[in-house]
Amino acid sequence: MLAEFAGALDQGTTGTRFMLFNRRGEVVSSCYEEHRQIYPRPGWVEHDPREIWDKSQRVIKGALAAGAVNPRRIAAVGITNQRETTVIWDARTGEPLYNAIVWQCTRTQEICQRLMDQGLEDEVRARTGLVIATYFSGPKIAWILDNVPGVRAKAERGEALFGNIDTWLIWNLTGGPYGGAHVTDYTNASRTMLMNLRTLDWDDELLAILRIPRAMLPQIRPSSDKRLYGTTPTTGPFGAPIPVCGDLGDQQGALVGQTCFSPGEAKNTYGTGSFTLLNTGSGIVSSPSGLLTTVAYSLEPGRATYALEGSIAITGAAVQWLRDNLQIIRTAAETEQIAATVEDAGGIYFVPAFSGLFAPHWDMYARGVIVGLTRYVTRAHLVRATLEAICYQSREVLEAMAHDAARSGDVGIALQTLKVDGGAVKNNLLMQLQADILGKPVVRPRVEETTALGSAYMAGLATGLWDNLEDLRANWQIDRVFEPAWDEERRETAYRGWQRAVERAKGWVER
Numbered sequence: 001m002l003a004e005f006a007g008a009l010d011q012g013t014t015g016t017r018f019m020l021f022n023r024r025g026e027v028v029s030s031c032y033e034e035h036r037q038i039y040p041r042p043g044w045v046e047h048d049p050r051e052i053w054d055k056s057q058r059v060i061k062g063a064l065a066a067g068a069v070n071p072r073r074i075a076a077v078g079i080t081n082q083r084e085t086t087v088i089w090d091a092r093t094g095e096p097l098y099n100a101i102v103w104q105c106t107r108t109q110e111i112c113q114r115l116m117d118q119g120l121e122d123e124v125r126a127r128t129g130l131v132i133a134t135y136f137s138g139p140k141i142a143w144i145l146d147n148v149p150g151v152r153a154k155a156e157r158g159e160a161l162f163g164n165i166d167t168w169l170i171w172n173l174t175g176g177p178y179g180g181a182h183v184t185d186y187t188n189a190s191r192t193m194l195m196n197l198r199t200l201d202w203d204d205e206l207l208a209i210l211r212i213p214r215a216m217l218p219q220i221r222p223s224s225d226k227r228l229y230g231t232t233p234t235t236g237p238f239g240a241p242i243p244v245c246g247d248l249g250d251q252q253g254a255l256v257g258q259t260c261f262s263p264g265e266a267k268n269t270y271g272t273g274s275f276t277l278l279n280t281g282s283g284i285v286s287s288p289s290g291l292l293t294t295v296a297y298s299l300e301p302g303r304a305t306y307a308l309e310g311s312i313a314i315t316g317a318a319v320q321w322l323r324d325n326l327q328i329i330r331t332a333a334e335t336e337q338i339a340a341t342v343e344d345a346g347g348i349y350f351v352p353a354f355s356g357l358f359a360p361h362w363d364m365y366a367r368g369v370i371v372g373l374t375r376y377v378t379r380a381h382l383v384r385a386t387l388e389a390i391c392y393q394s395r396e397v398l399e400a401m402a403h404d405a406a407r408s409g410d411v412g413i414a415l416q417t418l419k420v421d422g423g424a425v426k427n428n429l430l431m432q433l434q435a436d437i438l439g440k441p442v443v444r445p446r447v448e449e450t451t452a453l454g455s456a457y458m459a460g461l462a463t464g465l466w467d468n469l470e471d472l473r474a475n476w477q478i479d480r481v482f483e484p485a486w487d488e489e490r491r492e493t494a495y496r497g498w499q500r501a502v503e504r505a506k507g508w509v510e511r
Contacts, residue, residue, distance in 0.1 A: 003075035006460035007063075007242070008452035009056055009173075011081045011165050012250060013102065013272035014320065016052060018059040019452045020067060020074070023465060025475030027447065029067025031059040038099060043106035043355070046099035049087045052165065053172050057237040064238070071240040076463040077173070077232070078246025078455030080253035081165040082272075083191040086140035088151060088216070089168070091161050094176045098148045100165070101140040104272075104313055104355040108139035109364055111210075113511070115139075120209070127206060129190065129197045129284065129293030131362050134355070135311065137164060138193035142210045155216045162216045164188045166247050173237075173244050174230030181230035184218040185247035186304050190295040195220065197284055197293065200302060222298040223248050223256075224458040246459030248297060250451045251275040255307065256297055256458065257450025258419045259476045261469045266401070268394055269451065270424035273358070274315040276397050278308045278405060289400035290360030297458070308404060310359040310397030314368075315390040316424050318352035322386060328379050336429045339384035346381035348372040349501035350389045357505065360400040367508040371501045387430050391437040392498040398438065417441045417481075421450040428482075436486040437495065446479045 005028055010017045015034035022028055033055045038046040064071060084103035089096045101107070115124070115132050124132050141162055145152045154160040163171065166188050171180035189195040189202075194212065196203040202217055221229060224246055231241045248256060251269055255277045258267040263281035268274060279296055284306050286293060296307035319332045329335060349371050356364040370382070398418070418440055424430055425444050435442040447453055460466045484491075 003073055003465070005069065005074050006456035006465055007074050007077040008456040008459070009060065009077065009079050009169060010250070010449070010452040010455070011052060011056060011079070011169060013082045013104070013317075016055045016059050017449070017452060018056070018063040019449060019456070020063060020069060021453060021456045025447060025453055025472070027449070029063045029069060031062030031066055033059055045102035045105040047085065047102055049089065049096040049100045049168055052100070053169065056169060060237040071238040071242060074238070074242050075465040076243045076245050076459035078248070078459035079166045079169050079244070080248050080250050080451050080455035081169065081188070083164055083188055083249035083251070084135055084137045084140070085165050086137045086144070086162070087165065087168045088141065088144050088155070088160055088162050090154065091159050092177060094172070097151050097154070097160060098144050101144070103135055104317070105140070106134045106355055106364060108134045108143050111139040111142055112364065115209070124193065124206070125286070127196050127203055128193050129286075130193050131290075131292065132193070133358070133362060134364050135313070135358065136191060136193035138206065138210050138212065141212050145211065155213045158215045160216050161218070163218055164191065166249070167218045170229055170244060170247065173232055175233050178233070181244075182218045183221050183229045185221055185223045186295040186298040187223055187249040187252040188247065189220045191249060197295070197306070200304060221247070222300055223252070224297075224299050224461045226462050228462070243459070243463055245462040246455050246457070248455045248458055251277055251309065252296055252307070253451040253454035254421050255279065256454030257447070257452070258421060258445065259469070259473045260419070261473070264405070267419040267421060267450075268398075270315060270390065270420065270422035270430070272315070272317045272320070274312040274390060274394055276310040276394065276401060278401050280306050280308055282306065285404065287400070287404045289404050290362055291397070291400055291404055292359065299461070308401055310401055312393045312397060313355040313358045314352040315393060317354070318350070318386050318389060321352070321354070322383065329383065333426070335383050335387060336427045338380050339387050340429055342378070342380045342384055345385040345388055346377045347374065348377055348381055348385050349498055350382065350385040351501050351505040352386070352389055353505045357502070359397050361502070361506065363506050365507050365509040365511065366505045369501065369505045371504055387427070387433055388437070390424070390430065391434040392495065394434060395438050395495065417443050419443050419445070421445065421448055423448070431482045432485070435482040435484040437491060439484050439488070439491055441484070442482040444479045444482070446477045
């Protein structure tokens with residue numbers, strides 16, 4: 001039977017989706033389910049790894065059923081995932097030794113502050129391209145080893161395995177306790193604060209500083225691996241042997257899905273958080289403006305394409321907060337209609353620093369604020385301010401990115417248009433606000449779930465479904481372009497107000 005589809009298991013912060021794509025990059029079928037968000041204490045965020053694996057199996061079966069697809073028509077499967085979310089499990093039984101600590105979680109503040117107090121910020125940035133922050137996996141691993149009884153002993157005996165969510169899923173997909181592959185790719189490894197960007201290997205000095213046994217770490221492999229990570233057993237959710245050979249962190253997945261393969265090309269993804277990546281080619285570009293240097297993708301062992309990244313912790317999650325915590329909206333989709341009933345945000349700004357501020361500020365002591373409240377303000381104004389907050393935060397990152405790229409000897413870019421993707425881009429008002437606040441056209445592609453598409457591309461490249469990157473470029477098509485409508489005075493006045501609001505959010509938590 002002819003293998004003509006590539007699959008992508010897209011495991012995100014709020015849910016899991018399995019998608020099948022044909023050679024033209026078009027969606028053949030899809031299935032999605034949400035999972036629980038666990039908040040044990042203020043600032044702590046966890047997921048149940050077993051639930052995530054269960055949901056993954058269900059959406060795989062659901063998508064196969066929805067498209068009436070025989071699994072033998074699938075050439076390969078790729079994984080894309082919430083990147084820094086940390087899982088440690090028993091190598092023999094496959095049982096998680098603690099809940100997954102989610103990338104948004106702030107429990108590792110003390111560990112991070114201790115590293116800062118030791119003067120390690122410049123060293124960490126030079127080795128990993130990252131800042132010291134609660135965001136990344138390394139401090140989360142250290143927290144579990146130090147705080148969950150018995151885990152350190154297991155890790156030192158080689159009986160405990162670490163992985164970001166991609167590693168957890170690949171291990172389970174390829175057999176779990178019965179020969180599952182314990183691997184990750186360069187993009188996910190670059191989000192741990194443990195991989196050296198230049199050697200593309202785990203950094204022994206950083207492992208020693210955080211007291212993390214190297215034996216618990218996965219093997220680092222290319223994002224598109226012709227050697228395959230493994231194959232699915234016939235007892236698994238596919239019911240057939242399918243090559244598993246593509247792996248990308250979710251934001252790198254979107255970069256590949258948007259076919260940003262040349263230095264200077266950039267995209268912005270709107271999800272639970274928002275993330276902008278700028279392809280810098282084979283060059284490692286450092287940032288004095290609060291951006292991260294990360295791996296964009298890898299097509300062969302020991303070599304990588306790099307990127308600058310601006311990471312925003314809370315964007316779509318702020319809409320989810322309106323729905324679940326305040327219960328002032330029923331669905332995320334209705335924010336467009338509600339926000340359109342008012343001309344502006346009524347003088348208020350909402351800075352959703354629930355997990356501190358990420359790029360370009362990196363203030364783990366910041367917390368969310370709503371400023372400018374008067375009795376004039378209604379539910380609609382708060383909803384609109386939430387959408388505007390997504391756009392203001394993206395502008396901050398894009399301005400920092402333009403500054404760093406312009407000063408670099410390796411890359412020069414003047415942003416002309418912004419490619420966008422993620423679930424929130426369906427909101428036309430949000431996209432128009434982004435164009436207005438940024439002052440640049442915003443381009444939405446026909447396939448909005450580019451994160452999944454990127455990992456499917458990596459898997460398909462490894463097995464010959466596509467021959468090269470140019471084949472992928474030929475699939476990319478525009479759905480709509482949003483042109484800025486605000487004049488310069490309105491845009492800059494509004495942005496100055498946002499900057500004042502951000503200053504009020506900073507440093508709220510006392511040390």
